[in-house]
Amino acid sequence: MAEKPFLVLDLLDMKLPGKNSLNLKCIGGRKGLSKEVVVPNVNRAGLALTGFFEGFQSDRAQVFGLGEVKYLEKLYAENKTDSVEKLFSFGIPFVVFSDNLFPDDRFIKTAESVQCAVLQTNIEATEFCMRLMRVFSNVFAPTKTMHGVLVEVFGIGILLTGHSGVGKSECALELVERGHRLVADDIVNVRCVNGSTILGQGVNALISHHMEIRGLGIINVSQLYGIGSIREQKEIQLVIKLGEWDSDKTYDRIGTDRKMVDFFGVEIPEIEIPVKPGRNLPIIIEAAAMNERLRAKGYDSARDFNQNILKWIETGQVRDTYYGSDDSY
Structure with missing residues (x-):
C-alpha cells in the first residue's frame, strides 16, 4: 500500500508523461478531492445506472464512457434519476467522464451533495481505464x-x-x-x-x-x-x-x-x-x-x-583416456 493516504487530488497533481498521462481535470464536486482512494481499481457504471446494484463495486473509481453518458441523457430526459441517486448513496470515491464528455448539470449537483468529485479526461474510456490501472499499480505497490x-x-x-x-x-x-x-x-x-x-x-x-x-x-x-x-x-x-x-x-x-x-x-x-x-x-x-x-x-x-560431461562418459572416451594413460612410473 501507499505510505500515506492517496487522495483524489493526488491523482490530478501527478505529472505523468506521454502514454501514461491521464489528462484529468475537475468539473464538479471539488470538496470530494480530499477523499481517500482505498481500492486501486476501476468500474464501469453502466449496469448500476440500469438499477441493478447486486455486486456493485462502489469502492472503486467509476468511469463513464460514451454508452453510459447516452444512457444518462435518456434517464434525465425521462426524469428517471432514482438509479443515479442510489449510485451516489454508496459513497463512491470519484467519477470520471472520458472522451471530453460532460454530464447533465443535475448529475453534478447530486455529486456535490455527497461531496463526490467529478473528473473529466479527453482519453477514450477503455484506454483511460488501462492507464489508470497502471498508475494505481505503481502508487499502491508494496x-x-x-x-x-x-x-x-x-x-x-x-x-x-x-x-x-x-x-x-x-x-x-x-x-x-x-x-x-x-x-x-x-x-x-x-x-x-x-x-x-x-x-x-x-x-x-x-x-x-x-x-x-x-x-x-x-x-x-x-x-x-x-x-x-x-x-x-x-x-x-x-x-x-x-x-x-x-x-x-x-x-x-x-x-x-x-x-x-x-x-x-x-x-x-x-x-x-x-x-x-x-x-x-x-x-x-x-x-x-x-x-x-x-x-x-x-x-x-x-x-x-x-549434459556434455554425461555424453562424454556414455561414449566411453573417459574409460579409454583412463586406461590409456601412462602410469608405468
Whole structure:
C-alpha cells in the first residue's frame, strides 16, 4: 500500500508523461478531492445506472464512457434519476467522464451533495481505464528500502548487496566507466508492481545518482559521465552479493546450485561473489549479466556443461583416456 493516504487530488497533481498521462481535470464536486482512494481499481457504471446494484463495486473509481453518458441523457430526459441517486448513496470515491464528455448539470449537483468529485479526461474510456490501472499499480505497490547499489548491465538490472565497505560503490563506478548505467547508490527503493515485477529506484531523485567513494567523497555520476550513464528506475533481475573471501567456505564453482531471494513473493536469482585482491569484479559482473540473459532465452551454461560431461562418459572416451594413460612410473 501507499505510505500515506492517496487522495483524489493526488491523482490530478501527478505529472505523468506521454502514454501514461491521464489528462484529468475537475468539473464538479471539488470538496470530494480530499477523499481517500482505498481500492486501486476501476468500474464501469453502466449496469448500476440500469438499477441493478447486486455486486456493485462502489469502492472503486467509476468511469463513464460514451454508452453510459447516452444512457444518462435518456434517464434525465425521462426524469428517471432514482438509479443515479442510489449510485451516489454508496459513497463512491470519484467519477470520471472520458472522451471530453460532460454530464447533465443535475448529475453534478447530486455529486456535490455527497461531496463526490467529478473528473473529466479527453482519453477514450477503455484506454483511460488501462492507464489508470497502471498508475494505481505503481502508487499502491508494496515497497521497502534496501542497502545496496542498483546498476543496469547489458540491459539486466543488478542489485549489488553486501556489508558496508566491501566495495559495492567502487564496483558500480567501474561498471559506469565501462559504459553501463547507475540507477541508485547506497539506498534502493524496491517495490513490487503487478505482483510479478520488482522495480528499483533511488529513494530521492535529487541525490540517487550521487555516489560516495571512500577517500574521494561524493561524486555526481550524471555530471561526470553524462546523462546516458544513469536511469531513474530498473527492474531487478539479478542480485549479486559481494562478500570478503573466506578460504574455509565452499563456493559454487559450476553454477548448478541456483539460489533465489524473495521480494514480496517474487523470487529473483542471487549469486554470491567473493571479493579479494586481484579479482576483476566488473568483468565477473558483466559475465553474470550476459549469462542471465542467456538463461532468460532458455540456455543454461551449467546444465549444458553437465549434459556434455554425461555424453562424454556414455561414449566411453573417459574409460579409454583412463586406461590409456601412462602410469608405468
